[in-house]
Amino acid sequence: MTTRPWIVDDDLWARIEPLLPPWPERSPGPKPVSDRLCLQGILYVLCQDTARQLLPLELGFGSGQTCWRRLDRW
Template structure:
């Protein structure tokens, strides 16, 4: 079993190359913390969907940002 099958929320480089051009561009950055990358947020969204958990239960230690951050990015 490959990594992608055991962790289907991981977006590999080939898939990301297809997805990234479809995302809206970010506006000019304002001061403050750096936003979580779109790729990490997408992986967080996929993690929530694959594991059927509530947004607030997304583990921060996975590095995808908070569930609220991922949810907002999905809404965007």
Template sequence: MDDDLWALIEPLLPPWPERSPGPWPVPDRMCLQGILYVLHNDIAWQLMPLELGFGSGQTCWRRLERRQRAGVFDRLHRILLAESNAAGEFDWSRAYVDGSHIRAKSGPPHLRHNRSPVSQSAGMASFSRGTPSLPMPAP
């Protein structure tokens, strides 16, 4: 990881809790490199070689979880997008909106209101006998 990228990431990291007895923690930069190593090479956390100096796979995994909960990666993503946009690195004419990850609502809004659970289950199509029974419109 180069110094410029680390300069963006370091201020986003949550502060360390009070020092507890035991070995000194792996430096944040080395641990982040371990996280990137595991993700890039698609290996199990337990298989990360200790010889690389990134700490154990368990240490890196815990640090990744802690940073994810703190929103570090979401903030970093926004910063990198803003910097790339400011540098003119995006061709927005080729952009599109993808809503495939948005949960679809069940029907039009006027049909979802004022229906009891019984009428909702009775109104669902049934294909048990080969011919579908269509839902009845709401009164």
């Protein structure tokens, strides 16, 4: 099991989560990566000053493209 570096702690996530739009119930396709993991991936890319395409899948945040699309959706 891979240990994820938690950039967003539980207290901060409790404040952010209510501000995000809910995922559509009848959304086609596989179950999406959680909003918290996508936010972690977005912040990881920003903090590491790297291209989103280089987000390591081993961290478990989803792909850089997934995180980018979620940010666009928000």
